Amino acid sequence: MSQTQDRQEVNKQAAHQIYDVWDGGNIDELDEVIAEDVVLHGPEPIGTVQGREAYKDNLRMIRAGFPDLSFEAHDVVAEGDTVMANCTFGGTHDGELMGVEPTRNSVEVRWLGSYRFDDGELVEVTGLPDLFGAFVQINAIEPPGSQSTTEAKNKEIARTYAQEVISEGKLSLIDELFAEDYIEYNSALPEPIQGPEEVKEYVMALRSAVPDINCVVEDLIAEGDMVVRRDRATGTHEGGFMGVKATGEAVVEGHHIHLIENGQFVESWAQNDVMGLLMQLGAIELPGE
Numbered sequence: 001m002s003q004t005q006d007r008q009e010v011n012k013q014a015a016h017q018i019y020d021v022w023d024g025g026n027i028d029e030l031d032e033v034i035a036e037d038v039v040l041h042g043p044e045p046i047g048t049v050q051g052r053e054a055y056k057d058n059l060r061m062i063r064a065g066f067p068d069l070s071f072e073a074h075d076v077v078a079e080g081d082t083v084m085a086n087c088t089f090g091g092t093h094d095g096e097l098m099g100v101e102p103t104r105n106s107v108e109v110r111w112l113g114s115y116r117f118d119d120g121e122l123v124e125v126t127g128l129p130d131l132f133g134a135f136v137q138i139n140a141i142e143p144p145g146s147q148s149t150t151e152a153k154n155k156e157i158a159r160t161y162a163q164e165v166i167s168e169g170k171l172s173l174i175d176e177l178f179a180e181d182y183i184e185y186n187s188a189l190p191e192p193i194q195g196p197e198e199v200k201e202y203v204m205a206l207r208s209a210v211p212d213i214n215c216v217v218e219d220l221i222a223e224g225d226m227v228v229r230r231d232r233a234t235g236t237h238e239g240g241f242m243g244v245k246a247t248g249e250a251v252v253e254g255h256h257i258h259l260i261e262n263g264q265f266v267e268s269w270a271q272n273d274v275m276g277l278l279m280q281l282g283a284i285e286l287p288g289e
Contacts, residue, residue, distance in 0.1 A: 008078040011117040015076060015083040018115070018122065022071035022089065027056050035121040042127050045098070055125075065097025066090075066107065081118060087111040089129070093138045100140045109133045151222040154260040158227045159217055161265070166215040166233075169207055174199050179264040186270040210235035229256040 014033045021029055031052065040049040040058065049058055063069050068091045075086040090108035093100075113127035135141045139149050161177055164170045174196050184193040186202075193202055207213060213235035221228050232253050254272040258265055 008080070008083075010120055011081065011083050011115070012076055012078045014117060014120060014122065015078075015085065015115050016073065019071055019073045019085070019087065022059065022069070024069070027059060030056055030059075033120070033122055035118070035123045038122055038125065040125045040127065043129070043131055046131075062097070064095045065093060065100075065102075067094050068092050071111075082114055082116050084114045085112070087113075097138070100135075100138060103138045103140075105138045107134050107137045109137070151224070151227075153263065154225070154227045154258075155220050155222045157260055157263065157265070158220060158222075158229045158256075158258055162215045162217050162229065162231050165203060166206065167213060169203075171200050171203060174203070177265055179261070179266050182265050182267070184268040184270060186268075186272070188270070188272045210237055212236050225259055225261055227258045227260055229258065230254070231256070 017033050018030065021027060034052050034055060036052045037050070038052055038055055040046075040055050042049065042058075046058070049055060069089065070091060071087060071089045073085050073087045077084050087110070088108060089111055090106065093103045093105050093107060095102055109130040110133075111127060111129040113125060113129075115122050116124040132141070136143055142149055157177060160173065165173050165177070178196040178199050180195060182193075182195055182199065184199070186193060189202070193199055210233075213233055215231050215233045217229060217231050219228070219230040230253070234249070236249055252272055254270060256271075257269045259267040
């Protein structure tokens with residue numbers, strides 16, 4: 001093996017040692033392979049970082065944001081004093097990162113960069129992590145032209161109510177999802193539902209009458225603080241709903257408009273196919289039949 005090839009292999013091994021530190025290793029081990037005056041060229045908003053301690057502080061900052069930070073090198077290529085790599089880093093956003101509070105979101109993004117070595121020490125780094133992808137995944141920024149983060153969250157709140165509260169009976173979520181002064185105008189009920197406690201009573205009555213209810217969201221759209229939900233509920237009617245005795249299988253479609261503010265339902269308008277439901281239950285017949 002030539003001296004050039006020897007040097008390239010030594011540099012690749014040093015690069016792998018750095019990758020191992022990023023993948024949970026001891027930060028102080030970087031002192032063995034990084035020059036004291038190393039220069040890191042990163043994308044905005046990182047910019048240029050100078051010095052070994054500043055480089056280590058950059059890694060500490062990322063680990064603070066992602067305590068379970070992982071780093072994997074897929075392709076490592078060397079020529080002369082330069083080593084280039086295609087890597088993946090990921091983790092869970094459990095700590096503050098560049099002023100962004102923890103979101104608990106998982107992140108997996110690419111990092112492509114080059115290392116320049118001098119006599120076995122890293123002297124210059126040009127790194128290009130996918131910061132845009134990382135910030136999108138932790139909901140710190142919104143892709144141009146995409147639906148706002150608020151609208152996306154509101155849609156998930158509406159979906160959670162249908163699938164986890166109504167279908168799965170997770171009543172404990174109601175206090176979290178509904179404002180204290182919540183009000184709902186529901187075509188299936190003679191009076192509005194007011195407050196989280198009455199929401200619980202409504203859901204309990206519904207699930208008592210149809211224990212295996214499955215509320216499937218068919219459409220979900222959002223604009224600003226408004227979310228429109230169309231769903232189809234199926235289940236076995238075992239009695240007690242709207243004063244009708246047990247009759248067996250039933251299917252009902254409902255349309256709902258929700259006003260959601262600060263992550264909670266504030267006001268809703270629910271229009272259910274009450275006529276179709278009562279006809280399926282045998283409680284009424286069409287006039288004239």
